[in-house]
Amino acid sequence: MERRITRSAARAAAALIAGEENSTSVPQPPPNPAIKQEKPVLRPALFDELPHNLGPVPPTLSIGTQPAPSIAESDKENQTLKSNQVANLATELQTTVNNATIKLKKEPKIRTTSTGRKPKKNPYGLTPGISPFPELVRPTAEECENVTQLLSSIHGVVTAPATIPEPSLTVTGCGEVPSVLDALIRTLLSGATTGSNAAKAFGGLVQRFGILSEGVGKGSVNWDAVRQATVKDVFEAIKSGGLADIKSKNLKAILEIVHEDNQARRATLLNSESKNDSMSKLVVPEKADKDKQYEIACADQNFLSLNHLHNLTTQEAMADLIKYPGIGPKTAACVILFCLQRPCFAVDTHIFRLCRWLGWIPVSANEVTAFSHLEVRIPDHLKYSLHQLFIRHGKTCPRCRAATGESSAGWQDGCVIDHLLTRDGKRKGNGPTMSSKKKATAKSAAGKRKRMNKDSEEETEESASSLSEEMSDE
Numbered sequence: 001m002e003r004r005i006t007r008s009a010a011r012a013a014a015a016l017i018a019g020e021e022n023s024t025s026v027p028q029p030p031p032n033p034a035i036k037q038e039k040p041v042l043r044p045a046l047f048d049e050l051p052h053n054l055g056p057v058p059p060t061l062s063i064g065t066q067p068a069p070s071i072a073e074s075d076k077e078n079q080t081l082k083s084n085q086v087a088n089l090a091t092e093l094q095t096t097v098n099n100a101t102i103k104l105k106k107e108p109k110i111r112t113t114s115t116g117r118k119p120k121k122n123p124y125g126l127t128p129g130i131s132p133f134p135e136l137v138r139p140t141a142e143e144c145e146n147v148t149q150l151l152s153s154i155h156g157v158v159t160a161p162a163t164i165p166e167p168s169l170t171v172t173g174c175g176e177v178p179s180v181l182d183a184l185i186r187t188l189l190s191g192a193t194t195g196s197n198a199a200k201a202f203g204g205l206v207q208r209f210g211i212l213s214e215g216v217g218k219g220s221v222n223w224d225a226v227r228q229a230t231v232k233d234v235f236e237a238i239k240s241g242g243l244a245d246i247k248s249k250n251l252k253a254i255l256e257i258v259h260e261d262n263q264a265r266r267a268t269l270l271n272s273e274s275k276n277d278s279m280s281k282l283v284v285p286e287k288a289d290k291d292k293q294y295e296i297a298c299a300d301q302n303f304l305s306l307n308h309l310h311n312l313t314t315q316e317a318m319a320d321l322i323k324y325p326g327i328g329p330k331t332a333a334c335v336i337l338f339c340l341q342r343p344c345f346a347v348d349t350h351i352f353r354l355c356r357w358l359g360w361i362p363v364s365a366n367e368v369t370a371f372s373h374l375e376v377r378i379p380d381h382l383k384y385s386l387h388q389l390f391i392r393h394g395k396t397c398p399r400c401r402a403a404t405g406e407s408s409a410g411w412q413d414g415c416v417i418d419h420l421l422t423r424d425g426k427r428k429g430n431g432p433t434m435s436s437k438k439k440a441t442a443k444s445a446a447g448k449r450k451r452m453n454k455d456s457e458e459e460t461e462e463s464a465s466s467l468s469e470e471m472s473d474e
Contacts, residue, residue, distance in 0.1 A: 124322060124329055124368050128315045131376045132369045139360045139374075144382050147358070150416045151389040155396075158385040160341065167219070169206055172198040176338035179220055180306035181258060183339035184321065185251065187331045193242040201241025208237040216294065217303035224302045227255035250326030257324060258304045265308065266299035314342045329371050337387065343380035346387055347371045350394025353402065357421040393417075 139147075152158065167177040172190050175183035190198035209225040212218050226234060235248040269292050291311075298305045309317045314336060321332035333346035347355075347370050355361050360377070361370045378386060394400055398410030399418060403425070405411070415421070 126318070126329060126368070127372045128318075129376065131373045133362055133365070133373050136362060136373070139355075139358070139377050141379050143358075143360075144378050144386060147417060147420070148382055148386050148389065151393055152385070154416050155389055155392045158388045160384040164339065164341070169203070169211070172202045174338055175335045178339075180309050180335065180339055181223060181304055182220060183335045184254070184306065184324070184327065184331070185221075185223075187334045188247060188250065188254075188326060189238065189241055191243075191331060197241045201238035201244070201247075204237040204240060205234075208233065212303070215301045215303060216297050217301070217305075220303070223255055223304040224259070227252065227259055227304065246326065250324075253325045254327070255304060258306060259302075262295075262299045262304060266296050269296055310340060314340075314344060317342075318344075329368055333371065337384060343383045345371065345374050345378050345383040347374060348391065349402075351387065351390040353425075354390050354394055354400060354421075357400075357423050358417075359422065363424075399423075 161176075164176060164178050167179065167182055172186045172195065174190060175187040177183050177186065186198075186202060189201045193201075205221055205226060209222050209229065212220050212222050229252075231248050231252055234252055235244050238244045238247060238251075241247070272292075295305070295308060297303075298307075309320060312320065317336055317340060318329070318332050321327055321335060322329060330346050330348060333344045336342045336344040337346055347367055352361075352367055352370055355370060355374065356363070356365070361373055365373065397415050398404060398408050398413060399415040400421075401408075
């Protein structure tokens with residue numbers, strides 16, 4: 001039987017529900033004054049400021065709320081970002097490679113010898129066109145002219161020949177012959193010895209190995225036969241010239257290098273005739289067809305030659321010559337001056353001594369630094385004559401020879417440049433002597449010269465012997 005809800009019951013239920021809703025808004029009874037009430041915690045006025053008086057906290061930026069991307073969308077964005085990064089990195093790498101390729105094309109290639117060896121990097125510390133003593137402004141052009149005129153008044157006027165004379169088989173000379181290789185070897189043999197001994201050494205080579213009677217090298221020493229001989233045979237041929245042990249080894253090594261270079265240049269010249277490539281232009285400068293055919297013929301007939309040095313600049317020729325064993329700046333400068341007929345002031349022991357007495361080089365200078373300084377300071381048109389005049393004067397003047405003094409024969413005859421000189425070194429008789437301080441400086445300079453010339457045993461020996469002549473008593 002269904003239960004029927006009367007109107008009175010419904011009203012009672014509605015009153016009960018209304019009473020529960022209004023129960024939350026029932027006023028609380030007033031606080032009892034007998035009970036101690038806790039004080040409310042007040043918020044400090046500077047609550048919104050940073051510590052240590054750094055100022056107020058910056059207001060929070062209002063950022064609109066955006067729905068977070070889904071996982072699929074996030075992965076897609078990461079993949080796109082990585083793809084862009086890879087593409088950018090590939091572009092940067094390709095740009096770097098392109099720039100490096102362009103730079104390599106612009107830079108000149110490093111030249112090597114025929115055996116693949118890199119040439120020595122300036123072993124003597126030469127400074128072409130720059131003086132190692134920039135503070136020393138001597139000699140001036142006027143001083144050079146004055147000394148040349150004074151020395152010419154007693155030794156005669158010296159001028160460079162228009163053409164190089166034919167080579168002599170009895171006189172070695174200082175390289176004033178047409179063949180560059182002949183000039184180099186003759187100058188090598190004349191180092192640290194007398195002219196007569198050098199002539200004997202050269203004559204020994206001619207007698208043992210002979211002269212070419214035909215071909216492009218007709219009349220020249222058979223240098224290829226010397227190359228193929230043993231060091232002992234070469235030693236026996238030149239032993240009368242002095243320092244034969246050192247010179248024979250250097251001579252053999254020079255000829256081997258020249259032979260290798262000649263064959264390599266022949267191959268390059270033949271290749272340049274059939275293919276005009278950049279490498280051929282780099283190794284062999286443009287030259288007349290006649291010169292090319294001559295150089296190829298020399299290599300075909302095993303006629304050793306250095307005549308291609310005529311096509312190089314003076315600095316290039318110097319760098320090429322000093323790469324050979326036993327060849328230093330002095331020997332190379334003689335070949336350039338006398339054979340290539342270029343202005344180049346070679347400095348030997350007599351020139352070094354006289355230039356020091358003239359004050360043209362400092363006391364601390366050695367033969368190499370003296371060459372670099374004088375090469376810059378002396379005018380080109382005076383280098384040949386002044387070189388020859390200094391040597392003649394240094395050999396013949398009683399007051400300017402090494403280790404001479406007032407007791408030397410002919411001292412009373414005087415010296416044409418005596419008023420320009422301040423002589424140092426050990427002197428004979430009552431002449432001026434070197435102070436202990438200057439002697440120590442000279443010995444130190446000698447040691448430095450010996451260390452700098454260690455790659456050239458020939459010039460080391462000459463420097464040591466010349467210094468010992470000046471420092472020792474007769």
